Amino acid sequence: MRLTLSDLGQVALLTFREPRRGMRALIEADPPQVARLIALVLMAVVAALLVHLGLKVAPLPDDENTAVQALLGSPFRTALVQLVVQQVTVFLIHFVGKARGGSGRLADALLAVVWLQALMVLLQGVQLLLLVVLPPLAVAASYIAPPLFFWYISSFTAEVHQFRSVGRVFVGVVLTLLLLSFVLTFILLTLFGPEAFANV
Numbered sequence: 749m750r751l752t753l754s755d756l757g758q759v760a761l762l763t764f765r766e767p768r769r770g771m772r773a774l775i776e777a778d779p780p781q782v783a784r785l786i787a788l789v790l791m792a793v794v795a796a797l798l799v800h801l802g803l804k805v806a807p808l809p810d811d812e813n814t815a816v817q818a819l820l821g822s823p824f825r826t827a828l829v830q831l832v833v834q835q836v837t838v839f840l841i842h843f844v845g846k847a848r849g850g851s852g853r854l855a856d857a858l859l860a861v862v863w864l865q866a867l868m869v870l871l872q873g874v875q876l877l878l879l880v881v882l883p884p885l886a887v888a889a890s891y892i893a894p895p896l897f898f899w900y901i902s903s904f905t906a907e908v909h910q911f912r913s914v915g916r917v918f919v920g921v922v923l924t925l926l927l928l929s930f931v932l933t934f935i936l937l938t939l940f941g942p943e944a945f946a947n948v
Contacts, residue, residue, distance in 0.1 A: 751777055763867065767903035768914070774863055775856050775908070784858050788834055791865035796827035798872045805879050836928075837861050841905050844924055850909025860904040867900060868893070898922070 751759075755777075763770025800823045842857035871893055878886035902918040911917050 751779060760867070760870070763863070763900075767900055768907040771860060771863065771904045771907040774859055779859070781855055781858075784855065784862055787862045787866075788838075788858065789831060791862060791869055792827045792831035792834060794869050795830050795865065795872060796823045798869065798876055799823075799826055802872075802876050802879060805876070834861050834865060837901075840924055840928075841901075841908065844920065845905060845909040845911075848909075848911075848920065850911060852908035852910070856908045857905075860901075860908050864897075864900050864904055868897060871896065 751774075759770050759773050762773060838854070838858050838861045841860060842852065842854045845852055845857070871889070875886050875889045875893070878889055898918060898921065902914050902921050905911070905921065906914045906917045
């Protein structure tokens with residue numbers, strides 16, 4: 749099924765109200781695999797551009813830690829990191845979900861990550877606009893993003909794998925992210941040394 753911008757707008761509104769139903773609507777629309785992959789790359793690029801536009805408005809302090817400076821050194825590097833993170837998330841949603849008895853397809857895990865990133869990019873754009881127009885509201889909006897991220901990724905994963913409890917999926921997401929953070933910390937320490945976290 750071909751999704752128009754109007755269709756995506758309606759699905760977005762449905763997702764804001766009922767994330768699982770919004771995700772189900774996308775799964776049933778069954779967009780082509782090529783479209784999903786293109787959208788994944790596009791979301792990484794748009795997110796990176798918004799990050800660097802935000803840095804033009806509110807630059808990082810000169811004493812920001814080495815790891816952050818390395819990751820945000822250029823829009824291309826930021827997009828590449830974003831794309832890698834998205835791909836890892838796709839595999840985690842699929843394989844961890846399968847290991848817990850889920851029935852979802854890898855293609856639908858990809859679709860879930862694309863849709864999650866699209867919603868986060870939308871929120872990122874709103875934050876950037878607020879940063880220019882009403883900076884205090886931009887700070888408030890920044891506190892909304894993390895809870896929304898966890899709510900959406902838990903709901904989407906539950907729908908992809910047909911898990912009944914979003915709460916249990918949320919616990920699984922948190923535990924998986926904690927484990928992943930230990931792995932990433934080890935990698936960053938190996939690449940940049942302890943000084944990478946000197947100002948964290």
